[in-house]
Amino acid sequence: PKGLQKMDGNTLIYQVRQYLEAKRYLVFFDDVWKENFSDEIEHALISNNKGSRIIVTTRMMHVAEYFKKSFPVHVHKLQPLSPNKAWELFCNKAFRGQCPTELEDVSKEIVQKCGGLPLAIVAIGGLLSTKAKTIFEWEKVSRNLRMELDRNVHLTSLVKILSLSYDDLPYHLKSCMLYFGIYPEDYVIKRKRLTRQWMAEGFVKDEENRPLEEVAEEHMTQLIHRSLVQVSKVGFDGKVKSCQVHDLLREVVIRKMKDLSFCHIMQEDADHVTVGITRRFSIAANANNVLRSSSNKGIRAIFVFDKGELNEHCTSRAFSKFKLLKVLDFEKSLLNYVPDNLGSLFHLRYLNLSHTKVTVLPRSIGKLVNLETLDLRQTQVHELPKEINKLTKLRLLPAYYRKYEGHYSMLNFTTGVRMQEGIGCLTSLQKLYFLEADHGGIGLIQELKKLRQLRKLGIRRVRGEYDNALCATIQEMKHLESLNISAINEEEILDLDFVWTPPNLKVLNLKGRLTNLPNWIPKLKYLVKLRLGLSNFEHDPLDSLKNLPNLLRLNLWDDAFAGENLHFKVGGFPKMKELDLTRLNKLSSITIEKGALLGLHHFRFNNNPQLKVVPQDLQYLENLQFLGFADMPSELVESIDPNKKGDCHWIIKHVPLVLIRQKKGSRFHDYELYPIPTISIV
Template sequence: MAEDGVGSVLQELYKFALEERALLTGVEKEFIDIKDDLESIQALLKDADRVAAYEEEEQGYDKGVKTWVKQLREASFRIEDVIDEYNMYEAQKNNHSIFITTLQMIPGLSRHMNPLHKIASEIQDIKSSLGKIKERSERFQFDKSEIRSGSYRGTKAPRIGDPRMAPYFIEENQVVGFEEPRDELVNCLVEGTNDLLLVSVVGMGGLGKTTLAKHVFDNPLVKEHFHYRSFITVSQSYSMRELLTEMIKKFCKDSNERIPKGLQNMDDVKFITQVREYLESKKYLVVFDDVWEEKFSDEIKHALVSNNNGSRIIVTTRIMHVAEYFKESFLVRVHVLQRLPSNKAWELFCKKTFRGQCECPTELVEMSTEIVERCGGLPLAIVAIGGLLSTKAKETFEWTKVSQNLRMELQRNVHLTDLMKILSLSYDDLPYHLKSCMLYFGIYPEDYTINRKRLTRQWMAEGFIKNEEVRPLEEVSEEYLTELIQRSLVDVSAVGFDGKVRSVKVHDVSREVIIRKMKDLSFCHLMNKDGEQVTIGVTRRFSIAAFSNSDLKNSGTRAIFVFDKGDLPEHFMDGLSSKFKLLKVLDFQNSLLTSLPDNMGNLFHLRYLNLSHTKVTILPKSIGNLVYLETLDLRQTKVHQLPQEINKLTKLRLLPVYYRRYEGHYDMLNFTTGVQLQEGIGGLVSLQKLYFLEADYGGIGLIQELKMLTQLRKLGIRCVRGEFGNALCATIQAMNRLESLNITAKAKNEIIDLDSLSVPPPNLKVLNLKSRLTKLPDWIPNLNNLVKLRLGLSNFEDDPLDSLKKLPNLLRLNLWDNAFSGESLHFQVGGFPKLKEVDLTRLDRLSSITIDKKALQGLQHFRFKNNPQLKVLPQDLQNLKNLQFLGFAEMPAELVDSIEQGGPCHWIINHIPLVQIRQNEGSKFHDYKLYRIPTQPNA
């Protein structure tokens, strides 16, 4: 009887196995179909987004397109989810044990336990929804072919009631803060060369480019100088033929001339010829306001003839590369319009807000100052918010309400919605691939400075970076960021010594525009300190400034960012892997995270995991299941050992992991600790950045295994012993892509011989060597691409500058911790042609520095720290005419006293804009204060 029972079960299992196979075959076909649907939807959305933006601009236009776009987007979300679910099923199905597979085939359990059934059901439901969306679209009064052809392209010239009309009618006494740029532009127009000169005025929306151009255009000196003047609004929708015709008509009207006949009926060649002939003998001024595209230059270059009469063109634009592109065809001067300084911003605010009295009541000064600061020097924001406040009672309570509810006011108040419209134009004009990148700035809290690498790595993990030319993704992502900066949408906060952008931010008011777009697009939900509840429905990302009591639930979420500085709720961490199984980005940087759940490896799709500056000390072994992980950021964590399972991550590209002891006294060898890696590190075949690796843990075997990491571009290796020298040289020589190398010895007296490195990496740009060296390796002076060199502990008895001076691209030179054990350094004329920064720190015997006249002419920063024998200021510093910063820390008192104002050596440094003294106040790394020595650089 038992055998009969077993036979019956086996028969059922066989039956269900056949059903399973049939189901699998059907799902595969449906899966391919729905992937094609997604591509079609995404292609349509690229242009449909622009149509939806057009709808918002056009008053009274039917909302049908916007609704239809929203439905399409949500359908695309569902398709993306089911694709990721299917891919996860495919990858994991072979890992199930035979026992689990058998259970899934038992009647009554199969359809509940097998995820394939759920996927098949979801696909059918999506296809049904797409059919309904198509039916609804047929009721709308628009043609989808018009969307694809771009008939809804951009904005038109301002009309009555349009907020962009205001700059044309601002009285002279209402203009604040433009006096200096106005005078500069007027001089450009009426003085100088007789050649045709084009002036590009560039800056973000709302900065006052049109206001400035109009007041320059109407300036009495300009009117007298140019008898032929025309002010043309271009905007995003224009016909060049119409613009040039309008220009000619205005010229003719002002000079009482007859308009040339037949302009409209001429072919293009004859039309351009007619325009050139008309302008041939005239001294003219034409302003093209609000130019958006580079091709505009190509369209006007043949018509606007250079007739040696001192004619001028002014172009205003939000886009730097548009401003620069005119250089191909014209003599160009680019004027970057700056934001208002605080005093001018306050003056403009008071003029707009308090009208006749122009003075702020005492009780409102503090609140008004805060509001002006939030406007960030943007004239349009100041005018808009000032106009709103002018209608309110002059009471603290009323103004506090406006300040606290500014986001809501921006969306509903007529004074501020116009501001939002103008700033939105720049976002709406973005290419589709940059819109998601721009929206990412709304994820970060207000006034947050964003690290470039952090941001671009998140873009890459989300799949925003499209690499069609097989270039490094980092290179493409930086191009995307540069484009946003060029379009005046993103501000640069900090730049590195090499000129690369280090951090960025967006204007607070621009961020409000982004947040509005994010909500419309279900891009991200912000959880903030105001207790805002979690959005019900679709949201692709969570930005958590403060956790609420609500339980986060959204299986389609792709990214979570934790900015909350408090303890993380247990329910959030416990449910992370089960509730957000499609996550690609998870960022805990600077949070109080203490540990990761053991089942972290269930986040199958995770590509970016940022644990930097958290309290995490151990990674779970399941981390080895994150097969798609590209970035694992463990900077400033006390993770000192990685599990061997990490070596399974064949797609891992970036692994920065270290801890720096800022809490204690500085020691070059022990200030930074790295990580121990297990045997098998050669499996990380995609790894591009690894720092810092503890070499003494794995020894020569580990160093030799590094040869397998052929993609490595940055390597930091610590605790290197002398006997590792030859093996390390052989490994480095195999790394042809290496751009940054950091080697630190195990102990101060450990001598590392690097001379056997006969052919160094050809692309090496950064080199840090902290070790005793028998001599300066011959290959270092031949590193033609080197931009940064830091030497420490090397104890060279001879001046190393003589060997290093020919490095053609060196920008920064650091000699630290007795890198040089002699008494005198000599910077020779002709050496270090591009050097910008020099740092001399803890050189115990250094007592004098010679700088030849005309040497180091490009040097901008010079720092001295804890050089006890350097008691007399080098007089040759007077020869460094381009030096912008001179810093001293822990230097002998007699040197510091000599450069104080009135001191005998103050004259040597009086030409330097910033001279700074650092004084220690405790034993910790950051226990110090800074004070400045007054100088007169322009005296």
């Protein structure tokens, strides 16, 4: 219409409504950024019952969610292209059809870097279509992709589009996003590791008395909803376990890091140390050289990804120089020894020694009065110095070693740490696992009463004589969400008779002989995960547990049940997604009533020697996605294998994935897997 550019909002809405009133229309809005965009178009797009449709694309989930307030909406989350589709698109752009055989390997390497992102595949395929079709030329592009992003006209638009998403971030999320560039290419990052580092750096601020951990989780969720971060793994409870960023987006992030002097990355081909100002080191190679030679005293964080052995002298020199360090991450590096001058790092808030060869912590650790996270997972540190009790700001202390070699024993698979008298001073502690209870006994357990902020507690080698003290202590922990208790041996009887249990308990692990199923367990209305081991219940515990309203995962291990038949009744376990029955030596049959376990997705059977016939009632589990049989009797395995003319294959043929695992050696991971053909893969 005439005068369109001069119309006010109300006039424009009237004109659009009039034009669309008698029409069946399709309106497409591409790449919407404004959250309240639906408010602006709601009155213009008339609902005329003629089958009209609106299509909106956006990078941000909160924009899509906002549309639900005004329109009946179906949100479709676009997934990356499958490898086959990505390859087809690339070949069409780069070769207009077929890829030459000699370029196939390097081409597939380039496609993999595109991560299934059509925009990237089209841009890079277009670039390569202009290059000579030689291995030398194509490998050069693959190696120097970051440089090509800077200078090549085919890729500058791609960089601009990816940069827009970063530039649109609020200030507090930009630093969080830059942290992804610190990690090596294709590195899958544990969510908890990353959010704790954000907290240590001060990127996460207090908000209306909310826990910092909760605010950090929200930051992560925002980055995911803005399509900047890809979820790699989700836990059984739906929470993100690990994540990563697209390779090309990582290149954009690295450019931003360089511009802002956020972090300097030491790569394999860098044999010198940059002297310019930077706040962080990410060391993928030449760690000893970097730690010894750098004179930059303003470093706030050091990450060591180098797989070479770390020199004690170089590490000690680094601790002497970098007095402003807040984050120190040695995870999976070849660190054997922590120097005595660790205590000079007064500002240190995050220390990750997990999966290293460290065996002893220096007493000077007691000087790290600002330390919030001390990660000792999978280290051989078995005793903590008494000075650790001075760390009154310490929030997280995971400390254990799991032995994957040799004969498996539930009680000895994990080794915790011994702590000294005075543990009650750690009043900020939120997570402590695993503590060896027999070193300190009742006195140590009584001191735990003072740790009233605990959310997660793991305690091992518990004796029956500790029962009263342990129950009294746990009853003081109002915020406890995860509890793990292991007896000192298989014969020790635990009488865990809580008068009152923490109201927010979500995860419960009990490993030890119990006289009866504690009557407080069926009352845990927020419980999502329950693992029972060595309990030796003579009566089926399922009837007592079946009404837990939020239970998602149940593990019965190592003769938790000492009877012959487990019975799942109709309506029981309404939300259960995962069920694991392991080493129940007398179990010979399972009954599943039709209407029980309706939401079950994963069902695992592991080394139940008397269960020789596949439970026929598995046919009723219509939503089952995975069925696993590990070290089960050959009679059962052969009965479901159509290749061996098994006559029970019909029971499990509806399950998309059925795996058989057979042990091949004495070590924990010595086994082979093979699938059973089912209707979905035949």
